[in-house]
Amino acid sequence: MNTLTHTQDMLAFAWWIALSVSVLLYIMLDGADLGAGILTLFLGDEDERGAVMAAMAGTWDANETWLVVAGGVLFGTFPFVYGSAFTYLMVPLALVLWGIMTRAVALEFRHLAEPRWRRFSDWAFGLSSLGTTFFGGVAVGAALKGFPMTHPAHGIPTYVGGALRFLSPFSLWTGAAAVLAVMLAGGLFIRARFKRGEPIRDHVARWTDPAFYAALACVAITVGWSALIFPWAAQKWFGPQFWIWGVLLIAALFATARMRRATRDERDLAAILWFNLTVAILGVAMIATMYPWLVPNTWTIYSGASPQVSMITFTLAMAGFFPVMVMYNWYQLWVFRARISKLVSYHD
Amino acid sequence: MTTSDLSAFISRLDFAWITTFHIIYPPLTIGLAAMLFIAEWRWVATQDPYWYRLCRFFEKLFVVNFGAGVATGVTMEMAFGILYGPFSQAAGPFFGQVLGYETITAFMYEAGFIGLMLFGWGKISRGMHLFATFNVAFASTLSAFWILDANSWMQTPGGVTLKDGVFQISDWAKAILNPDFLYAMPHMVVASIELSLCFVAAVSAWYILGRRHVALFRRALLWSVLTLIVVAPLQIWLGDGLGRVVAHDQPAALAAMEGHYNTLTPTGQPNTGWHVVAWPNAKGDGTVWAITIPHVLSLLETHSWNGTVPGLNDFPKDQRPPVVIPFYAFRAMVAIGGVLFLVALWAAWLAVRGRLSVERIASNRWFLRALIVSGFLPYLAVWTGWWTREIARQPWVVYGLMRTRDGVSHLSAAAAIFWLVGFMLFELMVWGGAWYFFAKVIRRGPDLDSPIPAPGTESLGHLETDPDEDEEAGYFRPV
Numbered sequence: 001m002n003t004l005t006h007t008q009d010m011l012a013f014a015w016w017i018a019l020s021v022s023v024l025l026y027i028m029l030d031g032a033d034l035g036a037g038i039l040t041l042f043l044g045d046e047d048e049r050g051a052v053m054a055a056m057a058g059t060w061d062a063n064e065t066w067l068v069v070a071g072g073v074l075f076g077t078f079p080f081v082y083g084s085a086f087t088y089l090m091v092p093l094a095l096v097l098w099g100i101m102t103r104a105v106a107l108e109f110r111h112l113a114e115p116r117w118r119r120f121s122d123w124a125f126g127l128s129s130l131g132t133t134f135f136g137g138v139a140v141g142a143a144l145k146g147f148p149m150t151h152p153a154h155g156i157p158t159y160v161g162g163a164l165r166f167l168s169p170f171s172l173w174t175g176a177a178a179v180l181a182v183m184l185a186g187g188l189f190i191r192a193r194f195k196r197g198e199p200i201r202d203h204v205a206r207w208t209d210p211a212f213y214a215a216l217a218c219v220a221i222t223v224g225w226s227a228l229i230f231p232w233a234a235q236k237w238f239g240p241q242f243w244i245w246g247v248l249l250i251a252a253l254f255a256t257a258r259m260r261r262a263t264r265d266e267r268d269l270a271a272i273l274w275f276n277l278t279v280a281i282l283g284v285a286m287i288a289t290m291y292p293w294l295v296p297n298t299w300t301i302y303s304g305a306s307p308q309v310s311m312i313t314f315t316l317a318m319a320g321f322f323p324v325m326v327m328y329n330w331y332q333l334w335v336f337r338a339r340i341s342k343l344v345s346y347h348d
Numbered sequence: 349m350t351t352s353d354l355s356a357f358i359s360r361l362d363f364a365w366i367t368t369f370h371i372i373y374p375p376l377t378i379g380l381a382a383m384l385f386i387a388e389w390r391w392v393a394t395q396d397p398y399w400y401r402l403c404r405f406f407e408k409l410f411v412v413n414f415g416a417g418v419a420t421g422v423t424m425e426m427a428f429g430i431l432y433g434p435f436s437q438a439a440g441p442f443f444g445q446v447l448g449y450e451t452i453t454a455f456m457y458e459a460g461f462i463g464l465m466l467f468g469w470g471k472i473s474r475g476m477h478l479f480a481t482f483n484v485a486f487a488s489t490l491s492a493f494w495i496l497d498a499n500s501w502m503q504t505p506g507g508v509t510l511k512d513g514v515f516q517i518s519d520w521a522k523a524i525l526n527p528d529f530l531y532a533m534p535h536m537v538v539a540s541i542e543l544s545l546c547f548v549a550a551v552s553a554w555y556i557l558g559r560r561h562v563a564l565f566r567r568a569l570l571w572s573v574l575t576l577i578v579v580a581p582l583q584i585w586l587g588d589g590l591g592r593v594v595a596h597d598q599p600a601a602l603a604a605m606e607g608h609y610n611t612l613t614p615t616g617q618p619n620t621g622w623h624v625v626a627w628p629n630a631k632g633d634g635t636v637w638a639i640t641i642p643h644v645l646s647l648l649e650t651h652s653w654n655g656t657v658p659g660l661n662d663f664p665k666d667q668r669p670p671v672v673i674p675f676y677a678f679r680a681m682v683a684i685g686g687v688l689f690l691v692a693l694w695a696a697w698l699a700v701r702g703r704l705s706v707e708r709i710a711s712n713r714w715f716l717r718a719l720i721v722s723g724f725l726p727y728l729a730v731w732t733g734w735w736t737r738e739i740a741r742q743p744w745v746v747y748g749l750m751r752t753r754d755g756v757s758h759l760s761a762a763a764a765i766f767w768l769v770g771f772m773l774f775e776l777m778v779w780g781g782a783w784y785f786f787a788k789v790i791r792r793g794p795d796l797d798s799p800i801p802a803p804g805t806e807s808l809g810h811l812e813t814d815p816d817e818d819e820e821a822g823y824f825r826p827v
Contacts, residue, residue: 057467061418065459068451071425076448079440086429086436087757093426094767098774101419105781108415112785155513156437163763308441308517321452328460328483335464335471 004302004309011314012305015077016294018318019070024283026066028185028276033060035186037103037129038179039204040122048200049122053107055193060107062332064100076313081294081304084159088147091163092139092171099132130179137178141171144230144290146297170225177218184211188275192268208263216256219282232296233289245285252281356756358764359431364738365768366423368731369775373417373782375730378492378537379544380410381485383572388481392474397800402568404469405794406548409786411466416782420775425451431767435745435755442508442517446498446524454491458484470801489537496536500528503737504597505746515746527597531590532737538583539733543726545572545579546688550723551790553716556709561794563706570704573695573719580689587685588648594740595649598747599658601740604669605678606645609634611659618656620646625679628671633661667743674740677732684729691722 004012033056040049056063074082086093106125113121145168149157187208194201226233237245259274292300384403391399425447428436436444464472464480472480507523508515517523552569555561595602602608607626613619622644626635646655660668694715698704703712710716741747745755 059463061462062459064418064422065451065456068422068425068455072448072451072455075425075429075436075440075444076446077444079444080437082429082444083433083436083440084429086426087431087433087759090430090757090759090763090767093430094770097423097426098770100422101774101778104415104419105778108411108419109781109785112412112788152513156434158434158437158758160758163760163766306441306444307514308445313445317449317452321449321457324457328457332460332463335468 004305004307008305008307008309009302011309012077012301014314014318015073015305015309016301018322019073019077020283020287022066022070022073024280026063026070027283028279029063029066030060031133031182031279032185032189032272033063034129034133035182035184036189037125037186038133038183039186039190039207041126041130042207043200043203045200046118046122049125050110050118051194051200052190053110053125055190057107059332077306077309078294078299078301078304079306080156081299084149084157084299085143085147085295087159088161089139089142089166092135092142092166095135096132096139099128099130099135102128103132133179133182134175136175138166138171138175140178141174142166142168143295144174144226145170146295149298170229173225174222177222180211180214180218184208184215185275185279187211188263188268188272191263192272196266212260212263230296232293236289245289248281248285252278252285255281351761352758353753355759355761355764356753358761358768359756359759360752362764362767362771363427363431364735366420366427366771366775367734367738369771369779370417370420370424371730371734372727372779373413373420374488374492375536375540375543375726376413376547377410377417378485378488378540379542380406380413380547381481381488382541383544383548384410385478385481385485388478392478398564398567400800401564401794401796406551406568407466408789409551412782412785412789414462416778419778421455423771431757431759431764432745432755433757435750438510438513438750438755439502439515439746442501442515442523443498446494446501450491450494450498454487454494458487458491461487474801492537492540493533496533497524497526497529499737500532501526502746503532503741504528504593505749508749510749515749527593528590531586531593535583535586535590538579538586539726539730542576542579542583542688543730545576546719546722546726548572549576550720553719553723554790555793557713557716557720559710561796562710564794564796566704566706566709569709569719570699573692574699576688576692577696580685580692584685584689587682592649595657598741600660600663600667601669601674601747602649603658603660603663604671604740605674605736606657607635607638607671607675608645608657608659610661611656618646618654619659620644620654620657622648623675626675632668632671669740669742674736677735677739681729681732681736684725684732688722688725688729691718694718 036052036056040052043049043052071082102124106121106128110118110121110125142165147159147165148161150160151157187204190204191201191208227237228234255274255277259271259278262268262270262274290296292302294301294304384407387399387403387406390396391403428443428447461480461483465477465484468477468480501523504526505515505523506526507517507519507521509518510516549569549572552565552572555565556569591602594605607623607628608619609628610619620643621640622642623635624639624641626638626640628634629636643653645657646652649655649657660671695704698712698715703709743751743753745752
């Protein structure tokens with residue numbers, strides 16, 4: 001069912017780019033926060049845990065905003081996908097939401113908690129970071145597999161198939177892979193956010209090596225597995241345009257190598273930027289592989305789009321609101337860019 | 349009740365729960381942000397340290413509330429697709445678009461400034477900080493604008509035609525400026541302000557009652573209750589306006605709110621009686637008992653002595669909303685609105701008599717106690733108001749166009765219960781945490797000692813002053 005005009009097709013495509021950018025930005029920005037949160041599970045020193053939280057205190061909310069923006073674009077422009085995919089993903093999304101909720105409370109209220117509660121709330125923070133990442137990864141893996149829908153004669157197909165259909169070896173694997181990948185991001189984040197000579201930096205440095213190889217293995221396994229079970233992916237990767245994917249792979253490997261060198265040279269900011277370039281290349285490659293599917297074998301960008309995407313609303317959002325918001329967010333990151341030490345207290 | 353009816357009913361409870369436990373926070377965010385802006389503006393303008401201390405103190409409560417609001421709010425955006433998939437698909441072109449605007453212009457906008465507002469003291473200039481506070485207040489009000497727009501469209505869905513199972517927008521202006529919105533939006537914004545005024549007044553009254561920081565909190569109390577004298581009657585007037593929109597556009601909802609079963613009396617005259625309290629009979633076509641005042645219903649809804657108000661018997665049985673909750677919730681809300689107005693009048697009378705001066709304010713024990721109770725009442729009013737609104741719209745999710753049972757996702761009862769139990773657990777945790785930390789911040793009291801940031805000393809972080817970091821002067825956290 002495609003009722004869109006040619007212009008609307010182009011607008012749906014443009015919104016799809018905006019959606020992809022939001023999702024990728026969310027993964028890059030909050031991924032570091034989530035990974036640092038998981039790493040706090042391995043920090044024995046209460047002040048260090050507190051300092052990790054303080055390091056993200058001014059920005060976590062703005063980072064999470066990209067998830068909400070992605071949700072908003074999905075609902076506003078691809079409501080048919082939103083209304084069916086989210087029902088399919090109910091269980092993992094509920095778990096992600098509980099994780100986000102717990103994390104927000106543990107983070108925002110830590111400075112007020114009694115010392116004996118602080119231990120509990122620190123555990124809650126670490127575990128909720130872990131849970132959010134894992135079930136977020138599960139949701140992505142489950143979405144890649146697609147889902148069954150009703151076939152109404154009139155009206156919009158919607159999800160049928162039960163609450164546990166999201167479970168598969170592949171989706172559980174993508175959950176685990178997400179955890180390992182964000183731990184690398186979290187390690188790089190902690191190294192960049194703390195002053196040189198802080199013990200936590202050296203502590204985390206010991207982690208980044210194994211985390212790097214684990215993340216590399218995760219990506220390789222995920223790509224291999226996808227090629228085996230997803231014909232839509234294999235057709236593109238091994239089709240006549242195979243060289244495009246080859247170039248992307250080489251670019252990703254190059255960025256990864258640069259990240260390793262920057263890590264070794266203690267150029268922490270450069271390491272994060274190269275890491276995020278790798279993430280961006282892999283993310284773009286994955287999204288491009290899926291095209292024109294938004295949810296493989298279920299919704300394309302064009303069948304899932306609102307029949308009323310219009311030039312006016314798109315221009316309003318992209319030319320009006322979006323640049324201003326990005327500018328404000330950037331300014332905020334700029335103000336809070338300084339390195340901190342372990343003894344930084346949350347609210348002073 | 350069939351299985352699908354049962355799971356649809358639990359899905360309704362699921363959504364009722366998450367909205368009920370989200371709406372506790374945004375009103376205080378909206379109203380308190382505006383009050384923080386005014387206090388900070390007074391500080392910047394007058395250099396009076398009291399304004400600064402008040403600002404910083406209530407900001408601590410603001411943070412707790414804001415954190416809880418974000419924690420429960422992210423859920424809301426996802427929940428439409430999870431619990432009301434078919435509704436989200438059908439209404440997406442309008443409803444999703446409006447919520448999308450909310451995320452971009454309000455949520456994202458607010459998030460861009462909230463960090464600056466909370467952690468930017470002394471790091472950015474006073475003017476920039478005031479600007480950040482203003483934007484937090486403005487963005488949160490904008491958020492209410494969009495959310496109420498989406499909801500009021502579900503009440504009075506204008507500007508759309510239903511085609512191939514999708515609500516196609518035929519007239520954007522009519523859809524956005526639908527009749528319900530024109531009253532519901534100001535009613536909610538003013539409710540947020542009223543709630544925040546009562547909240548600040550209650551906290552201040554508690555200190556004054558304990559004779560702590562009397563001079564400081566007298567100022568917060570006085571400004572709040574005196575503003576309440578304008579805001580409380582304004583809210584009653586807006587509520588009356590909204591009531592008449594409901595009477596005109598959602599007559600079945602109004603009949604349920606008033607427990608108005610029969611249009612005509614047995615003798616064929618218009619039934620003009622207004623029930624103060626009542627209980628429906630088992631058949632659901634009348635009351636078992638009621639205390640009724642004649643003519644009041646007609647006066648309220650038609651502004652005439654004997655005007656006809658359609659009763660529930662004018663509507664097919666499958667289009668009648670439930671009565672008990674809308675009836676009592678509505679009355680509770682109205683009563684609270686009245687009580688708060690009386691409290692404001694009491695404050696005005698005391699102020700005129702000169703009994704709210706620094707020396708005498710603490711001796712008005714009962715007034716201060718009443719103010720503390722009044723701090724909780726608006727929360728109850730917000731809850732009961734929303735329950736009235738959402739339950740009286742039933743059995744429709746989009747009034748008159750789409751039934752709730754057609755809009756709800758095909759979830760099993762087990763899945764719906766899983767959601768309900770999980771969110772009960774987690775949102776009660778958030779709620780308990782918020783109240784616990786409110787109490788803790790309030791007990792600890794305001795910080796009157798830390799230095800007030802002087803203008804002109806702010807630096808962007810510690811970079812410029814930290815000699816170890818010279819080679820890193822260009823560092824910023826990357827995006």
